[in-house]
Amino acid sequence: MTHTGPPKLELVSLRKEYDGGDVVAVENLNLSVQPGETLAILGPSGCGKSTTLNMIVGIETPTSGDVLIDGVSVLDQPAGRRSVGLVFQDYAVFTHMTVAQNLAFGLKVRGVAKSEIARAVGETADMLGLTGHLNLRADRLGGSELQRVAIGRTLVTKPALLLLDEPLSNLETEMRAAMRRELRRLQQEIGLTIIYVTHDQIEALSLAQRIAVMSHGKLRQCATTDVVYEQPAHTFVAGFIGAPPMNILHGAFETRNGESAFVAGPVKIDAPSGFGPGPSHRRGLMGVRPDAITLAAPAEGAATATVRRIEPLGAEAVLTLDINGQHLAATAPARNCPSEGDHVALMFDHDRVAFFDADSLRNLRDVTA
Amino acid sequence: MNTRPLTPLLALVLLVALVVTLFPIFWIVMTALKPPTDWNAAPAIWIPSEPTLINFLTLFDPDAIGAFGVGGISESATAAVFGSILTSTCATLISVGIGFFAAIGLSRYTRVNRFTPLFILSGRMFPPAAIAVPFVIIFSAIQLIDTYVGLIAIYVAITLPFATWMLKSFVDEVPREVEEAAMIDGQSRLMAHLTVTAPLIKGGLFATTLFIFILNWSEFLFALVLSYSNIETIPIRLAKYVTATAGTLFGVQAALAVLAMAPLIVAGFLIQKHLARGMTFGAVKR
Numbered sequence: 298m299t300h301t302g303p304p305k306l307e308l309v310s311l312r313k314e315y316d317g318g319d320v321v322a323v324e325n326l327n328l329s330v331q332p333g334e335t336l337a338i339l340g341p342s343g344c345g346k347s348t349t350l351n352m353i354v355g356i357e358t359p360t361s362g363d364v365l366i367d368g369v370s371v372l373d374q375p376a377g378r379r380s381v382g383l384v385f386q387d388y389a390v391f392t393h394m395t396v397a398q399n400l401a402f403g404l405k406v407r408g409v410a411k412s413e414i415a416r417a418v419g420e421t422a423d424m425l426g427l428t429g430h431l432n433l434r435a436d437r438l439g440g441s442e443l444q445r446v447a448i449g450r451t452l453v454t455k456p457a458l459l460l461l462d463e464p465l466s467n468l469e470t471e472m473r474a475a476m477r478r479e480l481r482r483l484q485q486e487i488g489l490t491i492i493y494v495t496h497d498q499i500e501a502l503s504l505a506q507r508i509a510v511m512s513h514g515k516l517r518q519c520a521t522t523d524v525v526y527e528q529p530a531h532t533f534v535a536g537f538i539g540a541p542p543m544n545i546l547h548g549a550f551e552t553r554n555g556e557s558a559f560v561a562g563p564v565k566i567d568a569p570s571g572f573g574p575g576p577s578h579r580r581g582l583m584g585v586r587p588d589a590i591t592l593a594a595p596a597e598g599a600a601t602a603t604v605r606r607i608e609p610l611g612a613e614a615v616l617t618l619d620i621n622g623q624h625l626a627a628t629a630p631a632r633n634c635p636s637e638g639d640h641v642a643l644m645f646d647h648d649r650v651a652f653f654d655a656d657s658l659r660n661l662r663d664v665t666a
Numbered sequence: 667m668n669t670r671p672l673t674p675l676l677a678l679v680l681l682v683a684l685v686v687t688l689f690p691i692f693w694i695v696m697t698a699l700k701p702p703t704d705w706n707a708a709p710a711i712w713i714p715s716e717p718t719l720i721n722f723l724t725l726f727d728p729d730a731i732g733a734f735g736v737g738g739i740s741e742s743a744t745a746a747v748f749g750s751i752l753t754s755t756c757a758t759l760i761s762v763g764i765g766f767f768a769a770i771g772l773s774r775y776t777r778v779n780r781f782t783p784l785f786i787l788s789g790r791m792f793p794p795a796a797i798a799v800p801f802v803i804i805f806s807a808i809q810l811i812d813t814y815v816g817l818i819a820i821y822v823a824i825t826l827p828f829a830t831w832m833l834k835s836f837v838d839e840v841p842r843e844v845e846e847a848a849m850i851d852g853q854s855r856l857m858a859h860l861t862v863t864a865p866l867i868k869g870g871l872f873a874t875t876l877f878i879f880i881l882n883w884s885e886f887l888f889a890l891v892l893s894y895s896n897i898e899t900i901p902i903r904l905a906k907y908v909t910a911t912a913g914t915l916f917g918v919q920a921a922l923a924v925l926a927m928a929p930l931i932v933a934g935f936l937i938q939k940h941l942a943r944g945m946t947f948g949a950v951k952r
Contacts, residue, residue, distance in 0.1 A: 356846045377852025389843035393865040403851035454851065 303490040304367045304380075304457045306330040306353065311362035313348050313514075322348040324514040326362070335484055335491040336519075337505035339498065341537070345514040346494045347386075350460045353492070354383040366458065377406070382456030386463040388447040392436035396427055399435055399446050403454040421453040425479075441472040452483070459489045465500060477503060498538055502526075510534045527586070528651050532658040535584045535651070541615055541626040544590075545653075546583045559583050559652060562621030563600040566645060568652060580655035587615065589649035590627040592641045599642035604635050618643070691927070697920035698722070702734045705916040721921035736912045743922055746903035750926075752814055753889075753899060754882040757821035762875050764822070765829025770859055772830065773837040774845075783834065786827050794824070798891050805892060812894045820888050825878045832877065836870030837863060876937040880930055900926045 311326040323345040330336045338346045351357040353364055355376035363370050371379045391399050400418040409417075422428045425445040430438065435446060448464060461480075465473045481504060484491060495501050501508050502522050509519040510533070518530035529535040535543035548561025550568055559568045561583060595601050602618040602625065614634045618625045620643070627643070635641055652661040697705065698721050700714040724731040728739040772783050801820060802811065810816030840863055848858035864871065886901040893902060904922055907915040 351846075354850055356849060375854075376846070376849045381850070383847075383850050385843045385847060387841060387843055389841060389847040391844060391847075391862060391866075393868070402848070406848075406852040406857075450847075450851075 303333040303488055305332045306458055306490060306492070307363075307365040307368070308349070308353070309363040309365065311349070311352060311364065312360045313345070313352060313357065314360045321514050323352070323359075326514075326516050328509060328516060328519055330490055330492060332490055333488055334507065335493060335505045336507050336509060337493045337495060337501035338509045338511060339495060339501045339537070340511035341496060344511040346511055347462055349511075350383060350462050350492065350494055353458075354381045354460055355379050356383075380457045381460060382451035382454060382458070383460045384447050384451050384462065384464045386466055388443045388467075390435045390438075390443050390446050390450070392434070395432055395434055396422070396438070396442075396446055397431040399450050400427075400431075400453050402450060407454070417453050421449045424452075424483075425449045440467050441469075441476070444468060444476065448480075452487075457490065459491045461491065461493045463495055463497075464493075466495070466497070473500075480504060498540070508538075510537060512537070527649055528660060528662060529584065530660045530663055532582060532584070532653050535653075539586060541587050543584045543586050543651075544625045544627075546585070546620075546623055546625070547655075548581060548583060550579045550581050550652075561623065564620065564643070564645075565600070566650060567647065581661070582653040582655055582658070584651040584653060585625075585645055586649060587626040587628045589646040590625065591644040591646070592616075592627060592629055592635065593644055595640050595642045599644070601640050601642055604637050604639045604641060607634065607637055609634075694920050694923050694927070697916055698924045700917050700920075702731065702736050702912075702915075702917060721917040722925075724915075724918050725922055725925070731915075731918065736915065737909070739907070739909065739915065739918070741906075743900070743903050746898040746900050746922075747925070749814070749898045750883060750900040753817050753821060753897075754879055756814075757818045757825065757882045758875055758879045760818070761822045761825045761829045761878050762833070762871065765826055765833050765874070766864070766871070767859075768826070768830040769833035769837045770863065772834050774842060783831070786830055789823070790827055794887050798887055801888070802891050811892055812896045814897055817889060817892055817897060817899075820892065821882045821885065824885075824888070825881050828881065829874055829878050832874045833867070833870060836867040836874075840866050873937050876933045880933055880937075883926070883930060 307329040308326050311323055311328075312321070313323040314321050326345075326349060328336075338349065340346050348357060352359050355371070355374065355378075359372070364372055366379065366381075371381075391402065394402070397418055400421055401414050404414045404417060418431075419428070422431055425448065427442065427445055427449060430442060435443065438446065444464065444467065448461075451459065464480075465476050468476060477500060483489075484504070493501070493504055505522065507519060507521050508525045510517045510525065510529075510531075512533050518525055518534045520528075520530070525534060525538055529538065529543065532545055535545060546561040546564060548559055548564070551558055551560050557568045559566045559581060564583075566583065593599070600620065602620040604616055605619050605624070606617040608615040608617075609631050612631055613628050614631045616627050616629055616634070618627055618641070625643075629635070653659060654661055696712065696714060699717040699719075700711065701716055701718050701720065704711045704714050720731055720734065724739065725743040728742055729737075731737070731739070768786075772786075776782060805811040805816050805820075810819065844862050844866070845855075845858045848862045849855065853861065884901065885899075889899045889902050890905075893899070900922060904919060904926070907919040907922070909915065
């Protein structure tokens with residue numbers, strides 16, 4: 298287990314089938330995680346994120362494809378030899394042992410000397426605030442302590458690559474925020490390469506440098522957090538990230554006098570010329586974040602919508618707008634908010650609009666580029 | 667567990683149930699303490715006038731009862747007690763040992779398949795009498811008849827389905843993640859099952875062991891047809907206390923029955939406690 302610095306992880310055309318190919322849990326997954334990077338994998342349950350982690354750590358074997366750590370395939374190495382740690386969503390703490398025995402388990406299996414085990418266990422317990430619980434049986438612990446034991450048990454073995462499978466999902470909001478700070482601190486202090494699986498976007502956005510979004514076993518996008526937010530690669534990503542999600546308007550690209558525009562009812566937005574091929578109509582989708590829409594008093598020439606519903610959320614309110622039968626969500630300051638039934642003009646922040654192909658549902662920026 | 671108040675009706679039902687259950691035990695213990703003259707006295711003697719341990723002594727020293735003018739017992743029960751302890755203990759340990767791994771296999775390494783686990787039970791679908799005689803023939807041919815090895819083998823075969831099924835229900839309760847966690851920490855699959863799965867289902871293992879032991883300890887049919895002179899178990903011995911001169915030696919028989927019963931009653935109490943605990947060990951958050 299000697300390594301210098303955090304490792305680089307590459308997944309190459311990774312595929313996992315179950316039941317003789319009837320179920321494809323992960324399909325053609327290509328992903329690389331840079332040394333020292335924290336990558337969040339985000340996706341709804343059943344999208345293949347846990348299966349992916351299991352293949353990286355070695356408790357499941359890919360049907361095809363490869364897992365490379367620092368450029369070397371680790372598929373022929375058993376789970377314990379990859380220097381990869383995994384913190385399970387449901388803790389998987391050994392409830393028949395004490396906290397100290399749990400923390401010592403991995404080191405004992407590896408044949409580390411007793412004095413060294415005691416030192417490492419003490420240090421880890423100290424870091425995670427478990428010192429007072431060391432001699433308690435694990436089945437006496439509450440959720441947040443179990444979670445810390447689970448994390449500690451993995452960290453104590455000093456894995457080069459740390460995988461976390463929804464590690465905070467069982468915690469209360471307050472504890473979750475504290476653990477998030479704790480993880481960020483560990484991440485900075487120890488300098489691990491971390492893959493963090495979650496379905497909580499806030500967690501992903503606050504901890505990770507890049508986000509990989511998966512659905513139905515496929516990787517939909519892997520990019521920095523702001524790119525994923527502003528220019529989703531796929532309408533699935535647009536709908537999955539953000540609350541409320543990105544608005545999607547159905548319309549068409551039109552080219553007139555050499556200028557290309559996207560038209561959806563009264564909405565007309567300039568589009569990059571490449572998106573509207575020739576004079577013909579091309580169906581398309583427009584995505585815009587609720588906070589990229591500004592409301593104004595109705596005016597000549599502006600797209601007008603009707604306010605259908607107002608949902609106050611403290612400082613802000615989420616408005617549901619009706620524009621020619623299509624619904625849009627927009628945010629407005631709660632103190633200066635129109636009322637239900639009002640007509641308002643919509644102004645879109647042109648830099649923050651994304652366009653998608655109507656058939657493949659992929660971001661046209663990626664398709665044409 | 668909610669406790670119901672003890673109403674007079676409930677108390678009466680419980681009392682009747684208790685009498686029905688305990689009366690045979692009371693009777694056999696009393697008979698074991700009766701001197702030969704009381705065994706089949708009419709009217710029946712409920713509490714022996716002069717309690718004696720002569721019946722118990724006779725089990726291991728056949729001539730002891732000669733003092734009461736009863737004779738004709740040729741053998742001591744020592745061999746039978748030894749035989750029962752040996753066969754039941756070995757068969758139980760082997761059965762639970764194999765059953766543990768079979769249960770893990772069924773619980774962890776088979777994709778959902780209803781047939782295999784049911785198939786394991788199919789051996790229990792026909793009456794033992796139907797297979798007893800074929801086994802006599804087979805065991806004669808392979809010279810396993812009248813041997814402890816043969817009897818242990820058949821006991822393992824009979825109890826293994828039970829052990830597997832019982833243990834499978836316990837293994838199913840253990841989240842597989844804890845085994846995976848042990849493997850990530852560098853243990854082999856086998857070691858993960860031994861150091862993590864086994865301790866987590868300790869209560870279940872204990873309950874299963876006791877249950878299988880009770881089955882083996884009380885088995886009569888196979889012990890009868892598969893033994894001639896070399897091996898003997900307590901149930902077989904029980905049937906042999908009939909003499910030409912004194913008829914059935916009820917007292918001696920009762921004494922052996924009391925000895926045979928004792929470990930089962932102890933096991934019964936233990937199994938109850940462990941079954942209750944075995945079912946609630948799920949401290950692992952799911």
